Amino acid sequence: MSEPVSEPVSEPTSEAATPVRDTPTTATSTTATPTAGTPAPGASRPLLAVPGITARTLRLVLWLAVVAVAVAVPFYLEGFWLQAGLFAMSAAIGAIGINLLTGATGQLSLGHAFFLAVGAYSYVYLSTDLGLPTPLAAVAAVIVAGLCGGVFSPIAGRLKGAYLGIATLALIFVGQHILFNAEPVTGGFNGRPVPPMELFGLVFADTPELVVLNVPFGSLERLWFLGIALLAGVAVFARGVLRGRPGLAMNTIRDHEIAAGVMGVPVARYRAGVFVLSSMYGGLAGVLVALVFQQVVPDYFGMLLSLDYLAMIVIGGLGSVAGAVAGAAFVSLLPQLLTRYSDALPLVAEPGSGGVSPAEAARILYGAAVVAVVLFLPGGLAGLATRLGRVRLKELRWAKSAPAPASRR
């Protein structure tokens, strides 16, 4: 999470000291080295020096490509990939939430699974038992998750860092207890079926049938677009929070609590507030995961899920939205991929055959990934991408010999 090293634009020799120190970007840095000695900055990169292409347009094009791919996916990929993708989206929403709390504010939480459970079960309860329209039930479920976070805020506001991590263990254990025992609401051990979402007359289920461009649109295809929209919305919101005043305040609390207080940041209120926000993100992730699963069961929302979320943000990169999304994709797709290709992979056995099952292999892999990232790749996947991107952007900047806005992370 190193801040961008500000490079004097007029001094190309400083390329040698670009922040590619220990990243595996040797390929990029070697291609860049010849430019180090060239005195005229504009002459070296004719390909990138196309007039009119700035970093901004490049980024725009990239984003358009991402959107195009996201829209095209349901038309080409089968159900398995859609479901995996939807899990990744839901995980990304939850991970953005916990990254606001843990990554940006430095507050550890092991209770995130509890808030997912609150979101999922509230949605089911509000829509089935209280008969709320499903979109309203989803919104209300997110609010209920936020309220639960608020109830915990006397603790969330006062404890810091890893202390809070242990305190939030209570949420998991108490939450599991409630989920198993409050049968009228939660359905006990077997959980409850989830009613499909119905938005503006469109039902997010396999019936009634819907065919778009000769592709049958079942529940997964429909949910895909809902997931994309939700993820985009909450990602933009979190980005706004992180880049604005609240984000600065949160980072200051993380880096130096007392300094933050001295500068007028209400530390306890911020901690509690971020906890509430993060629990609402968790609640939304819970609603989405419930819609994909179509059944909520208490076992899913246990300790392991919380650990998964922490693994996601560490692997992806602490404190950034992109990091949370990348980490969520990594951690939630890994077991699915290993399951699918278990017969083709060495060392991974079919589930139940005695060897390393795909789920276990995935856990071992990302447990190791957490350790490896902290040891060798501070900043995670997002940090790696930024470093690579920064090298590219710098070349571009030279080619234009005008400074482009450097990304903050």
Added chain:
Amino acid sequence: MAVFLELLVNGISVGAVYALIALGFVVIFKATEVVNFTHASLLLAGGYVIARLHPLIGFWAALAAGIAAAALVGALVEFLILRRAHVGSRGVLAIVTIGVDILLTTELTRQIGTEVLALGDPWGDRVLHLGPVTIAETRVVALAVAAALIVAFLLAFKFTGWGVAMRATAEDAETAALMGVRLGRVSLSAWAVAGALAAVAALFLCVFPTPGLDRGTAAAAMKAFPAAILGGLDSTTGALAGGLIVGVTETLMSGYQSELAFLGRGIGDAAPFLVMIVILLLRPSGLFGTKEPARV
């Protein structure tokens, strides 16, 4: 009344075992300021080694091997990973220990599978009758061993050179280093001691009346976390008090489960955490923890 006394004695015995775990946890925190989430898997590792080796080399040798193995695993985690992770905040180190925990627990639970492993202890299911109170022999031994270990530990902490180095580091690591305390050794030994204590605790968590070591044992070890934090993370006294509170609460709640039916089944597992929340609401830094003097 007899029931209550029985539960109380059992609770104190279980609490003493939790105190052992919490003590290791606190020692690591004092020496390195890392909240160690690997603790449950250290315990599992110790228990697993005892369970696998006792048919081969006998119980006492297996116990020694288990203790040594857990201490070694702890020391390795410190030496290979934490010492090499140069990160700004201790919170990130806590997450690293979570990563290690995921690794170790996954592999160990995979090895254990669906089995319930006996630890081959010599006490079996014998019980003692003390007047109206009937108590399992294992619980008496657990209490005695835990008490002896805790006393020995506290004495060492107070009077040996190692203890002084440890306390100096906890007080002010930089000054301690300038005075010639080797911080690397201090944290390495803290992890090793914590691992050893966890292995002993594993033994007593898995003997009668518990069926044995299974994949749920790590979850049982989790209950030592509230014990550590409600007593105050940086206080050895707190670890003892916390352990006893958690043990007694859990045993009483489970014992009177039928009277507390409105709270649902298995309330004994959730109770320690409820107690922790109540105590943290009243005293955010735990019962005996140091309050941070900063006020802005």
